[in-house]
Amino acid sequence: xxxxxxxxxxxxxxTFGGVRAVNEASLSIExxxxxxxxxxxxxxxxxxxxxxxxxxxxxxxYVAFDGQPITRLRPHQVAERGLVRTFQLASEFxxxxxxxxxxxxxxxxxxxxxxxxxxxxxxxxxxxxxxxxEARTLLASFGLQAKEEEYxxxxxxxxxxxxxxxxxxxxxxxxxxxxxxxAGVSGPLIDALADHILRLNRETGLxxxxxxxxxGFMEKVCDRVNxxxxxxxxxxxxxxxLREDERVVEAYLS
Ligand SMILES: Nc1ncnc2c1ncn2[C@@H]1O[C@H](COP(=O)(O)OP(=O)(O)OP(=O)(O)O)[C@@H](O)[C@H]1O
Numbered sequence: 001x002x003x004x005x006x007x008x009x010x011x012x013x014x015t016f017g018g019v020r021a022v023n024e025a026s027l028s029i030e031x032x033x034x035x036x037x038x039x040x041x042x043x044x045x046x047x048x049x050x051x052x053x054x055x056x057x058x059x060x061x062y063v064a065f066d067g068q069p070i071t072r073l074r075p076h077q078v079a080e081r082g083l084v085r086t087f088q089l090a091s092e093f094x095x096x097x098x099x100x101x102x103x104x105x106x107x108x109x110x111x112x113x114x115x116x117x118x119x120x121x122x123x124x125x126x127x128x129x130x131x132x133x134e135a136r137t138l139l140a141s142f143g144l145q146a147k148e149e150e151y152x153x154x155x156x157x158x159x160x161x162x163x164x165x166x167x168x169x170x171x172x173x174x175x176x177x178x179x180x181x182x183a184g185v186s187g188p189l190i191d192a193l194a195d196h197i198l199r200l201n202r203e204t205g206l207x208x209x210x211x212x213x214x215x216g217f218m219e220k221v222c223d224r225v226n227x228x229x230x231x232x233x234x235x236x237x238x239x240x241x242l243r244e245d246e247r248v249v250e251a252y253l254s
Contacts, residue, residue: 012058012061029175029209034198034222036225043230049209084176093152158185158187224238227251
C-alpha cells in the first residue's frame, strides 16, 4: 500500500451458502479520487462494498483503509475510522423532519455517554448546538434549507439522495461508499447530484467509491472505473478506455 492508496482490497471472497458472490476481488483506490464500480446485475458489487464497510463477513482476503487492516471490524467501527457507506435504497427516516434526520447521523459526542451527559451537561449542549449549525450549513449547501421542517418521507427521490449525502457528511468522513446514488433520481437533480459529488471532492478532498449503472453519470464524475464480472474485478480505467476494451464490452457494455 503506497502513500496515496486510501483503500485496498486484496483477494476478497464472500460466499452465501453455495453462492460465491465475491470471488478473489482486488482493487486499490487513491486518496482524493472518485472511483466507480460497474458491472452486470449480480456481479458482486454491493457485496464487495458490504465487505469493505463491515456489513458482510469475508471468507478470505483483506481490506485495509488508511494503512490499517479493517477486515474484521463491525460497520460502526469502520464508520468511526472515516469510511462511511450509503445504501441502494434511500435510508432516511420518513416520519422525522429533514433536520431531525441530519441530527440522527452518528457522531462521537460527549452526550452519548450517560455519565458524561449527566456530569457535563454544558459541554453536551454546546456540542448539540455545534451539530445544529453544521446540519443547517450542510442543508444549505445542498439547497435543502427550505425543507428543514418537512417530513423526509415527503421529499422527492432526488431530494432524498441529497439528504442521504448531507447526512453522511455529518459524520465527517474521509471516504464515502455510495451504492447507486442515482436510483430514484430524475430531472435536474441528476446533474445536481453529480455536481455536488464533484464539488465535495474538489473542495474537501473527500474520496468516493460509487456503484452506479448510469454510465453517463460515471463518465462525468469518475476519475477511474473498476469493472466487476462474476465476483472479480476484471479491469479498471477511464470510461473512455473501458468502452474500447473488448472484454468489458462483451461482459457488460454490449
Ligand atoms: N444476503 C445474500 N444472501 C444470498 N445471496 C446473496 C446475498 N446478497 C447477494 N447475494 C447474491 O450474491 C450475488 C452478487 O450480488 P450483489 O448484490 O453483490 O451484486 P451486484 O453486482 O451489486 O448486483 P446489482 O447491480 O443487481 O445490484 C448475486 O448472485 C446475489 O443473488
